[in-house]
Amino acid sequence: MSLMSFLSAILFVLIVCCSTPFAVGDDEPSAYEVLQENNFPVGLLPRGVTGYEINKKTGDxxxxxxxxxxxxxxxxxxxKYEPPxxxxxxxxxxxxLKGVSVKVVFVWLEIVEVVRNGDKLQFSVGVASAGFPVENFVECPHCGCGMDCNKSSDFVSSF
Structure with a gap:
């Protein structure tokens, strides 16, 4: 094996290993499965979670x-989801919660709590809350286009 082939192989391994810096082992559940284990639908998180950390004792x-x-x-x-x-x-x-915001009229408000009560999810921004059916969150939205990715006019932003 030439030096260039060896270096290329090492670079490939580093890129693959480092492209998901917080990846969880194969025997660990995904972030979406952790939601389900706590009685939440996967659609609370958009597609594209690259990894997660959880303290099983505290729930952090x-x-x-x-x-x-x-x-x-x-x-x-x-x-809007701002990582992490x-x-x-x-x-x-x-x-x-930190990092999830909703635009209400012209103002962005941070969603601070989500509570499941039967077939409803209650989203709180602190001073106000709104409820939605759990069935609205069975699919994960896509960054940029939400649930309607076939229409380019619905593109908001994906950085």
Whole structure:
């Protein structure tokens, strides 16, 4: 094996290993499966989580993306995810959230808590909250286009 072939092989291994810096082992659940283990639908997180960390004793978690992620849902709500997303997860409750915002009228408000109550999810921005059916979150939205990725006019932004 020539020196160039050897260096190329080493570079390839480094790129593959380092492209997912917070990857969890094969026997560990994905970030989406952790949501499901706590009775939440996978659609609370957009596609593209590159890794996560969780303290199973305290519920502290962080989810990582390659960059900011924003999109519109049903042409009425704009959501923005700023990595890393952090919070505390437990059965039916996500609290102390950081990194997830919703645009209300002309103002971005941080979603600080999500509580599941039966077939409803209650999203809180601190002073106000809104409820939505769990069935609205069975699919993960895509950064840039949300759930309607076939229409380029719905493209918001993906960094």
């Amino acid at each position: 978690f962080s989810a990582f993306f390659n960059g900011s992620c924003s999109f519109s849902l049903e042409n009425s709500y704009q959501l 997303i952090k919070g505390v997860i437990s059965e039916d409750k996500l609290k102390n």
